[in-house]
Amino acid sequence: MIETKEGYILLVTDRLDRGEAVAEALGIAMDVRVTGPDFYNQDHGDLSGDVCKGVVTDIAFNREASVKSLRQILRNKAMREAPLMSMLRKVDGSEGENNFMRAKAVGAKICLSAATPPRKLAAAVVNTTHPDQSIVDRIVNRGLAKSGLAVGAILKVVDAGGAIDLPTVDAGVDPVINAIRHGGLARWLDSVWVHDDTTYQHSLQVAGLAAAVAMNLHFPKADQQRFIRAALMHDLGKGRIPLKILNKPGKLDDGEWAVMRTHAKIGHDILVRGGVTDELTLNTALHHHEMLDGTGYPDRLRGDGIADPVRLMTICDIYAALIEKRPYKDAKSPEDAFGILYSMGDKLERSMVNALARAVLKPEERGAA
Ligand SMILES: [Fe+2]
Ligand SMILES: [Fe+2]
Structure with a gap:
């Protein structure tokens, strides 16, 4: 019998308009739960009941409240082992570099451009969460x-x-x-x-x-x-x-x-x-x-x-x-x-x-x- 405990990907997004397309693209490969960055103000149920295979973020890293919330999410026991994958938005000048550094400081294992088409993003996520599978x-x-x-x-x-x-x-x-x-x-x-x-x-x-x-x-x-x-x-x-x-x-x-x-x-x-x-x-x-x-x-x-x-x-x-x-x-x-x-x-x-x-x-x- 094959392993049926699939685990899930947590998508943390402050762009709910984009979030839907990203969740849909990821959703053909994995279960996806979506949350906003104001995590501790929301009721997301018990996230520790199943295995979190990875956390994908689509948040503004120059927004301090979002980063603070993300850190809070990552402290959850279920998230500690999960690789963090961050989508970075295009911003002018050195701010782009700063956002990269902020994502790395939170623990991002990989950083991707937020402009990555959802299908490519899904492939990159699978590559990180299931390196033995295409x-x-x-x-x-x-x-x-x-x-x-x-x-x-x-x-x-x-x-x-x-x-x-x-x-x-x-x-x-x-x-x-x-x-x-x-x-x-x-x-x-x-x-x-x-x-x-x-x-x-x-x-x-x-x-x-x-x-x-x-x-x-x-x-x-x-x-x-x-x-x-x-x-x-x-x-x-x-x-x-x-x-x-x-x-x-x-x-x-x-x-x-x-x-x-x-x-x-x-x-x-x-x-x-x-x-x-x-x-x-x-x-x-x-x-x-x-x-x-x-x-x-x-x-x-x-x-x-x-x-x-x-x-x-x-x-x-x-x-x-x-x-x-x-x-x-x-x-x-x-x-x-x-x-x-x-x-x-x-x-x-x-x-x-x-x-x-x-x-x-x-x-x-x-x-x-
Ligand atoms: Fe039959
Ligand atoms: Fe039959």
């Missing part, structure tokens, strides 16, 4: 950690009951989008094995495929997010299937299949009891094994009875299962996996198989699709 590594690792926490929050209610921690689930969605956008789908699909549990691996595979196809089809952002959230939660009912069936090396017998097929309804019911009201999430959990020709389960729905996004998720789900490696089965190559999807004929929406192929395969590998 910014793309960091974005992908963050995606794996956050979506892993989301799946953990979902599976927790399978055993413990109660309400699903939806904020944690939601916090796992955008990091998947960012990881696919910046690191690419192939890398994501190759990286989910850092989680050692098959349901984690599969949920993250389906979420990554869902993100790639939704982006490729230019879904509006909110629809991308809903689709990925539904993907993360689609198979939670498998948490109730005995492991000897779930991980059986070889074919399931009829009785075992009957048990396996219960996971869709079980998952749906756990979501309802856990407080999920989103129609797509509920529909996906219940109907992601329906087939257009009526041969699926649990309700043997046909054609129009299956909502479009659920049909698309079904295709992502089958593709994920085909390319997954298991101790008892080899992973199919993308070409072989699409061969199988196309051979399923009227069971699947062909245009959607094409859409997934466009998202997954490079053009030269797509053949006639």
Whole structure:
């Protein structure tokens, strides 16, 4: 299991207009908390509860009150080990040199021009806080950690009951989008094995495929997010299937299949009891094994009875299962996996198989699709 305690960056800014863009750029690589320089006059909650990975400042170093506040912030136990990175504003003459010296005097490890574009700033910050990772590594690792926490929050209610921690689930969605956008789908699909549990691996595979196809089809952002959230939660009912069936090396017998097929309804019911009201999430959990020709389960729905996004998720789900490696089965190559999807004929929406192929395969590998 990978490290899921991510820590955060504290951004101290007296320029809230710029702060938002800086926080957004840093936010794809790390959690960011933002505070003004008048720290001790504000309530920022308990900053010592999590690991502070670094402090970034965007304050006027020639303003004595700001520097005094910054020193106060840095005295906080949680900040003592965190490297300080300071953005310096362009000022005339020797004042620029003075500000550099003031930042160094407070302990700045690196100083950057405040005119640095936010993306470059984020790369410089990652270079300081995670010297062993590039910014793309960091974005992908963050995606794996956050979506892993989301799946953990979902599976927790399978055993413990109660309400699903939806904020944690939601916090796992955008990091998947960012990881696919910046690191690419192939890398994501190759990286989910850092989680050692098959349901984690599969949920993250389906979420990554869902993100790639939704982006490729230019879904509006909110629809991308809903689709990925539904993907993360689609198979939670498998948490109730005995492991000897779930991980059986070889074919399931009829009785075992009957048990396996219960996971869709079980998952749906756990979501309802856990407080999920989103129609797509509920529909996906219940109907992601329906087939257009009526041969699926649990309700043997046909054609129009299956909502479009659920049909698309079904295709992502089958593709994920085909390319997954298991101790008892080899992973199919993308070409072989699409061969199988196309051979399923009227069971699947062909245009959607094409859409997934466009998202997954490079053009030269797509053949006639
Ligand atoms: Fe399933
Ligand atoms: Fe699945």
